[in-house]
Amino acid sequence: MAKTAQTRARILDAALALFNERGTAAVSTNHVAAAAGLSPGNLYYHYADKQEIIRALHHRYAAAHEALWGTGGGQRASLARLRENLARSMELSWQYRFLERELVALLRADELLAAAHRAAYQRRLSQWVAFGEQLADDGLIRRPAPPVTIADLATTAWLIGTGWLPFLEITGDPHDPVQVARAGDLVRAVLAPYLDRTAWEEES
Amino acid sequence: MAKTAQTRARILDAALALFNERGTAAVSTNHVAAAAGLSPGNLYYHYADKQEIIRALHHRYAAAHEALWGTGGGQRASLARLRENLARSMELSWQYRFLERELVALLRADELLAAAHRAAYQRRLSQWVAFGEQLADDGLIRRPAPPVTIADLATTAWLIGTGWLPFLEITGDPHDPVQVARAGDLVRAVLAPYLDRTAWEEES
DNA sequence: GTCTATATCGCGATAGAC
DNA sequence: GTCTATCGCGATATAGAC
Numbered sequence: 015m016a017k018t019a020q021t022r023a024r025i026l027d028a029a030l031a032l033f034n035e036r037g038t039a040a041v042s043t044n045h046v047a048a049a050a051g052l053s054p055g056n057l058y059y060h061y062a063d064k065q066e067i068i069r070a071l072h073h074r075y076a077a078a079h080e081a082l083w084g085t086g087g088g089q090r091a092s093l094a095r096l097r098e099n100l101a102r103s104m105e106l107s108w109q110y111r112f113l114e115r116e117l118v119a120l121l122r123a124d125e126l127l128a129a130a131h132r133a134a135y136q137r138r139l140s141q142w143v144a145f146g147e148q149l150a151d152d153g154l155i156r157r158p159a160p161p162v163t164i165a166d167l168a169t170t171a172w173l174i175g176t177g178w179l180p181f182l183e184i185t186g187d188p189h190d191p192v193q194v195a196r197a198g199d200l201v202r203a204v205l206a207p208y209l210d211r212t213a214w215e216e217e218s
Numbered sequence: 219m220a221k222t223a224q225t226r227a228r229i230l231d232a233a234l235a236l237f238n239e240r241g242t243a244a245v246s247t248n249h250v251a252a253a254a255g256l257s258p259g260n261l262y263y264h265y266a267d268k269q270e271i272i273r274a275l276h277h278r279y280a281a282a283h284e285a286l287w288g289t290g291g292g293q294r295a296s297l298a299r300l301r302e303n304l305a306r307s308m309e310l311s312w313q314y315r316f317l318e319r320e321l322v323a324l325l326r327a328d329e330l331l332a333a334a335h336r337a338a339y340q341r342r343l344s345q346w347v348a349f350g351e352q353l354a355d356d357g358l359i360r361r362p363a364p365p366v367t368i369a370d371l372a373t374t375a376w377l378i379g380t381g382w383l384p385f386l387e388i389t390g391d392p393h394d395p396v397q398v399a400r401a402g403d404l405v406r407a408v409l410a411p412y413l414d415r416t417a418w419e420e421e422s
Numbered sequence: 423g424t425c426t427a428t429a430t431c432g433c434g435a436t437a438g439a440c
Numbered sequence: 441g442t443c444t445a446t447c448g449c450g451a452t453a454t455a456g457a458c
Binding site: 017018021052053054055056059060 | 423
């Protein structure tokens with residue numbers, strides 16, 4: 015039983031590395047088995063097929079993301095926490111970058127994955143909006159003038175967060191920390207009109 | 219000769235429909251040939267392989283996009299043109315949605331495609347920045363306070379433009395015009411602090 | 423749990439007739 | 441230019457021994 019869990023983890027780790035490197039389409043169950051040090055047949059004892067492996071990886075990924083932005087320990091929103099969590103989110107996205115790259119295509123090919131993702135996604139976006147509302151309630155950002163809403167800003171920040179890594183993969187070095195950090199700069203640029211001039215830098 | 223061009227176009231149209239519907243991974247050259255009304259062998263007379271078909275589709279897509287934002291006819295930037303072009307860009311992205319979904323993965327699998335895309339991409343993003351600079355020069359938007367730049371705003375708008383359709387594919391109906399138009403609303407939200415209160419609505 | 427062996431399938435690609 | 445026929449390959453998935 016413990017052995018099973020361990021072997022399953024080994025399969026996931028091997029698959030993650032291969033998927034990130036070559037993309038899910040170019041990686042077969044045989045490749046994963048070989049990389050994990052298993053026979054082709056044995057892999058099927060642990061996972062029914064490639065899609066099930068992808069679903070398991072997605073589960074790990076979504077859980078890690080949610081832990082980051084959740085209200086664990088009653089932590090209050092702050093600009094410092096926003097900056098830090100953005101950086102950690104980007105790091106997570108890098109670790110599971112095959113998902114960031116292929117997500118929409120993968121969801122179309124697997125209804126189970128799509129359902130799981132939709133649920134996680136909605137929880138997570140509302141975490142972002144709640145975070146923004148807290149910032150406004152605590153006077154750390156000004157509220158935008160209608161018709162612009164906090165939700166608009168949160169959605170924009172979301173699109174920056176999910177789009178930045180793919181953007182870098184096309185234009186530059188996606189794992190240069192300096193480049194990755196520019197996602198944070200863009201979010202600041204969007205929030206700048208609602209911040210006191212030095213608030214972003216000060217509160218670090 | 220004319221016949222060849224016609225057949226090639228038929229192949230591309232059939233491939234585009236299938237790619238959009240099922241994704242490139244699930245579509246074989248045989249499927250494309252059948253959908254185009256050709257024998258499997260005949261397809262190879264016109265295109266060497268699936269990647270070459272994808273490259274041809276990408277070429278059509280990139281050309282259409284560039285025509286939209288180019289300085290054709292010496293048209294000057296305006297908020298009205300920004301709104302209109304955004305809407306048309308989204309429509310184009312919808313027509314070639316398989317590219318929006320799979321682009322990063324496809325580029326990693328095809329060095330030729332990656333090179334072509336990088337070139338088109340850079341031209342296009344600088345078109346956006348130039349567009350923003352024109353708006354500022356003509357007093358249609360205020361310039362942001364440093365360190366925020368026009369390029370930051372253009373990049374953010376870019377991320378909204380490329381990220382919105384995938385976002386909708388996960389959360390809602392990606393071809394409901396009302397939904398698609400919300401990409402424009404988000405761009406307006408980002409620009410709002412730099413616009414006079416009614417400028418966006420007025421100039422339509 | 424893990425292995426080896428194997429069955430089935432469909433894709434990519436080419437040859438050669440018309 | 442278009443077809444039919446076909447080969448080789450590798451992927452998925454299962455069976456059965458250990």
